[in-house]
Amino acid sequence: MDNFSKSLVHWHKNHGRHDLPWQCEPTPYHVWVSEIMLQQTQVGTVIPYYTRFIERFPNIQLLGNADIDEVLSCWAGLGYYARGRNLHRAAKIICDDFDGTLPSDKEKLLTLPGIGRSTAGAIMALAFKQHHAILDGNVKRVLCRFYAVNGWPGEPAVEKQLWQLAENLTPERNVAWYTQAIMDLGATICTRSKPQCDICPVSQECIARKQESQHKYPASKPKKIIPxxxxxxxxxxxxxxxxxxxxxxxxxxxxxxxxxxxxxxxxxxxxxxxxxxxxxxxxxxxxxxxxxxxxxxxxxxxxxxxxxxxxxxxxxxxxxxxxxxxxxxxxxxxxxxxxxxxxxxx
Ligand code: SF4
CATH class of the missing domain: 3.90.79.10 (Nucleoside Triphosphate Pyrophosphohydrolase)
Structure with missing residues (x-):
């Protein structure tokens, strides 16, 4: 839907985030590292880790040649350590198989450890300005509310439906701005507990807002006892x-x-x-x-x-x-x- 992407891109110009450290110089390497760190982690937590990490490993070669202990030491405290190990393994593969350059091809990105469909889409859109959709946690929340999508987004059928919606909405033009905009909307306006619908750029068309049922979306994960x-x-x-x-x-x-x-x-x-x-x-x-x-x-x-x-x-x-x-x-x-x-x- 063209209106959706236009409204978001327009909103982002004035209200989105433009000064995040990885936005100052959005090289493929910087975008990749930031996207991996941002998985399951909020921007405010990531910033100091990202800054330290890039200071210590300013390029893929230095990361690929580093000792894993040093990489994990930089990662310590950020959690989900498989991300740090995968980043290091992927850097080695990039040095060995891709001449030290992050591939600008989604299928090749998907062969690297730690890069899934949404992360590959984000790298393609943000770093290479190519038309690819993303579907991270924030985007899932926005889409579930905007279209009143029922079911837990982790269910394969629901996820498939969300990917279809995400791909339909992603514009050919301004794809990097749009991608940043929808991530920012989810992180700053369409937040988990108190969405600020009054200042949301897509509120006119949002089904959950019209039904005043924002809190119902996205549906929670079915409860299971954690051992x-x-x-x-x-x-x-x-x-x-x-x-x-x-x-x-x-x-x-x-x-x-x-x-x-x-x-x-x-x-x-x-x-x-x-x-x-x-x-x-x-x-x-x-x-x-x-x-x-x-x-x-x-x-x-x-x-x-x-x-x-x-x-x-x-x-x-x-x-x-x-x-x-x-x-x-x-x-x-x-x-x-x-x-x-x-x-x-x-
Ligand atoms: S109107 Fe409210 S619920 Fe709908 S997308 Fe905007 S912030 Fe989210």
């Missing part, structure tokens, strides 16, 4: 005051990040310690339980501080290291580990 996982973080301190860290496997929760050794809440700590270190140790303190929620489960983490005199069974490897806390803060660590390190008495 609880209990675990124990062991802050194992040697006589030099160093703490033992282990790098997690590349896949799975917190893949590739550094964590404390972990045991089950049901394990006997003394036995675990003897098996791990070859020596008995002493529990100094049981710290307060940390609650942490991930996409598929909740965690209850009991951190226990232990001291050991000797650790003959613990050899330093690339995946297992003794480290002072100040040095460990430079590692890529998940948020609960980082919070514990920052609170830990030196």
């Amino acid at each position: 609880l996982r209990k675990t124990v973080f062991l802050l194992l301190e040697n006589k030099k005051g160093e703490i033992l860290f282990e790098k997690r496997p590349a896949t799975g929760i917190w893949g590739g990040l550094w964590c404390f050794p972990e045991c089950s809440a049901d394990d006997d700590i003394e036995k675990w310690l003897l098996a791990k270190t070859g020596f008995s140790g002493s529990i100094i303190q049981k710290l307060s339980i940390i609650k942490h929620t991930l996409t598929h489960f909740r965690m209850e983490i009991l951190p226990i501080h232990l001291k050991v005199k000797q650790c003959n069974n613990v050899k330093e490897t690339s995946d297992q290291q003794w480290c002072l806390i100040d040095d460990a803060l430079k590692f890529g660590t998940p948020t609960p580990v980082r919070n514990l390190l920052q609170a830990f008495p030196n």
